[in-house]
Amino acid sequence: MKATPTATQTNHTAVSPSSDYNKLDPATEARVEELLSQMTLAEKTGQLFQLNPYGPFDWEHFEAKKAEAEKAGRPFRYDPKLRDDMEDLLRAGRIGSFLNVTQPAVINHCQRIIMEESRLRIPLIVGSDVIHGYRTIFPIPLGESATWNPELLQQASRVAAEEASAAGVDWIFAPMVDIARDPRWGRIAEGAGEDPFLGMAMAQARVRGFQATDLTSGRRIAACPKHYIGYGAAEAGRDYNSTDFSERTLRDVYLPPFTAAFEAGAGSVMSSFNEISGVPATANPLILKTILRDELQWPGLVVSDFESVRELIPHGFAADLKEAARLSILAGLDMEMVSDSYPKHLPELIESGEVPLAAVDEAVRRVLRLKFRLGLFENPYVDESLAEKIMLRPDFRELALEVAQESMVLLKNEADILPLSPETRLAVIGPLADNQADLLGCWALNNHPEDVETVLAGLSAYLPDDGWTHVAGCSIRDESPADIAAAVQTAETADVVLLVLGESANMSGEGHSRTHLGLPGRQQELVDAVAATGKPLVCVLMSGRPLVIPKLAGQVQALLAAWHGGIRAGRAVADILFGTVNPSGKLTASWPRSEGQIPVYYAHKNTGRPASESGTKQFAEAFKSVFIDVPNSPLFPFGFGLSYTNFEYANLQLEKSVLGLEDTLVVSATVTNRGSKAGAEVVQLYVRDLVGSVTRPVKELKGFQKIRLEAGEQQTVRFEVPVCELGFTGWDMRYGVEPGDFKVWIGPNAVEGLAGDFTVSAA
Ligand code: BGC
Numbered sequence: 001m002k003a004t005p006t007a008t009q010t011n012h013t014a015v016s017p018s019s020d021y022n023k024l025d026p027a028t029e030a031r032v033e034e035l036l037s038q039m040t041l042a043e044k045t046g047q048l049f050q051l052n053p054y055g056p057f058d059w060e061h062f063e064a065k066k067a068e069a070e071k072a073g074r075p076f077r078y079d080p081k082l083r084d085d086m087e088d089l090l091r092a093g094r095i096g097s098f099l100n101v102t103q104p105a106v107i108n109h110c111q112r113i114i115m116e117e118s119r120l121r122i123p124l125i126v127g128s129d130v131i132h133g134y135r136t137i138f139p140i141p142l143g144e145s146a147t148w149n150p151e152l153l154q155q156a157s158r159v160a161a162e163e164a165s166a167a168g169v170d171w172i173f174a175p176m177v178d179i180a181r182d183p184r185w186g187r188i189a190e191g192a193g194e195d196p197f198l199g200m201a202m203a204q205a206r207v208r209g210f211q212a213t214d215l216t217s218g219r220r221i222a223a224c225p226k227h228y229i230g231y232g233a234a235e236a237g238r239d240y241n242s243t244d245f246s247e248r249t250l251r252d253v254y255l256p257p258f259t260a261a262f263e264a265g266a267g268s269v270m271s272s273f274n275e276i277s278g279v280p281a282t283a284n285p286l287i288l289k290t291i292l293r294d295e296l297q298w299p300g301l302v303v304s305d306f307e308s309v310r311e312l313i314p315h316g317f318a319a320d321l322k323e324a325a326r327l328s329i330l331a332g333l334d335m336e337m338v339s340d341s342y343p344k345h346l347p348e349l350i351e352s353g354e355v356p357l358a359a360v361d362e363a364v365r366r367v368l369r370l371k372f373r374l375g376l377f378e379n380p381y382v383d384e385s386l387a388e389k390i391m392l393r394p395d396f397r398e399l400a401l402e403v404a405q406e407s408m409v410l411l412k413n414e415a416d417i418l419p420l421s422p423e424t425r426l427a428v429i430g431p432l433a434d435n436q437a438d439l440l441g442c443w444a445l446n447n448h449p450e451d452v453e454t455v456l457a458g459l460s461a462y463l464p465d466d467g468w469t470h471v472a473g474c475s476i477r478d479e480s481p482a483d484i485a486a487a488v489q490t491a492e493t494a495d496v497v498l499l500v501l502g503e504s505a506n507m508s509g510e511g512h513s514r515t516h517l518g519l520p521g522r523q524q525e526l527v528d529a530v531a532a533t534g535k536p537l538v539c540v541l542m543s544g545r546p547l548v549i550p551k552l553a554g555q556v557q558a559l560l561a562a563w564h565g566g567i568r569a570g571r572a573v574a575d576i577l578f579g580t581v582n583p584s585g586k587l588t589a590s591w592p593r594s595e596g597q598i599p600v601y602y603a604h605k606n607t608g609r610p611a612s613e614s615g616t617k618q619f620a621e622a623f624k625s626v627f628i629d630v631p632n633s634p635l636f637p638f639g640f641g642l643s644y645t646n647f648e649y650a651n652l653q654l655e656k657s658v659l660g661l662e663d664t665l666v667v668s669a670t671v672t673n674r675g676s677k678a679g680a681e682v683v684q685l686y687v688r689d690l691v692g693s694v695t696r697p698v699k700e701l702k703g704f705q706k707i708r709l710e711a712g713e714q715q716t717v718r719f720e721v722p723v724c725e726l727g728f729t730g731w732d733m734r735y736g737v738e739p740g741d742f743k744v745w746i747g748p749n750a751v752e753g754l755a756g757d758f759t760v761s762a763a
Pocket of ligand 1: 173
């Protein structure tokens, strides 16, 4: 071990949020105290309760409404039945918030009951999951992150906020900022992938977009980064499963995107379902008190996840609902989502002295503060006519196209088969070519499949009607029926086969983990049959996660990862295939060669027995940290993505190679577009701290810039990284930078690039 490290910072220091949600101004504080002083205990606990006003799903009601619509020949959209006791609860001041209600008329009706008939007139705050767009659905967040373009994501999040606000939403349960290194986990779709540094940039962009202060509705929205914390570490990628990682990993890997979201002004945070080393997040004082309040001094609102307070019972952490309430409030959990331990048990817990009133008062203050900040007391109502005017506005749809285009990642393009010429006779094969619903991806609550442009619709912008044929060949997941013979027949007649394959929307997202990450159903069989024709194959692969597709990748000449790309996905695919758009997306999560490698991520440790540089010499490397059957490296690494042009990296320059702790690392390289097309490149900066008081990852992303270069154009890309950002949680659990030798790379992905060296000196 090195000598005692020099810490430049103490443990995570207080955040200085850039929005007013978390600034404690005296005028608001006075209003909060005035109101609090008038509240009964029942009204207080009511404010800490978020209700799902629809109650449990009522199948009988659903079927009756459906039959009614069918009889009247109307298209069927289900408006669930509200709870019978809801109005009484509102009148009595027993509800602080609604979950996932997006009907302005219902919201106004309920707010009116509160504002006109309740004692203290404390408006509801309406929370909803707006994960990648409200009505204008953008690519899934994993795809959005592959743009490596935070400004674009800020605009997309703002569009989501515009539409959601018009639907009556005050509080968006996003961004999902969980670091995810296990593609079996279905929720990898919802976040920005495997890397904390990239995750920080994306988290900030989204929070700023959601919390824009000039929305058309005149209302405001609070963001809610989630799930705090470590939810992505679920064992085996099985959703809701236990997690067990060190406090150091918590601080260095899982926490940074949350801290970044708080810095950007996020008004709230959601606790996660998982336990962390035995203590469920929802009642975990280390994360909710020590880190959030004592260290970060963040004053925002903490809401539980869906019934995660009640779930302390099956976790085996609380014996009953009453204990669950006590443990949660004492740990620092402010608002309970859906389960009702707070309204049921906090009053008696306070009376018995098991919970101090001060703990409840503090939680209520946070709820009231946010409601005041959102302006809900002044303006609790939604303009019921706005939604119709604002949803799917042409500029929103245009932005959805831009994001979809930038999100797609070209993984292979042998012999420059792409872009295609419009003269190419195409056979379009695969279950996702003429599909609308699945392109929306997971978590599109307010989904309208009819809004989606299919790939076939996109192609028709480039090809005459007789320029292509289409056969689905098989369905996405089912083993039968399949029309593989017809697909082969149509392939025979074409110049190029375009395969549009992948997962359905409901194969990723919450509660949708997988163990086999290859093509589902009979799709691989379809590819094998079509490949036997010998025709060139171009594959568009749609998914909610990195897939495991070594065979497919070997069979096709070109491979485009198109994710679940949202309402404009079909057009974006066509724009890339025909070259009006040069692909620029890069992966934000590694694509494994085999499920057995998982977790496979670039920022791994070296181990005491590292594989040789290539990491691929299987049998020759006995007693090294390798597998005997598969290389260590992923099939496609983090940061990887091709373009229709070539970028050359040269001339890595360090302004200084010896730096003090207060200095800034300044490093640059020249990037030249050597091809014949204009294109965008994501230039990435990585560092490695060679020796630490605790072991360090082999590479860590510390900067990126997306640049656009005309053919032949050159740019010197310069990065400035303050040395204090090269720190980590050391042997003593304090954050600091340790003097010593570092390596630095500037390159196109996590495995290639120009390398240099520098030293951080304590002097
Ligand atoms: C999910 C959250 C979501 C909440 C409310 C939960 O099941 O884990 O991400 O915000 O439901 O819908």
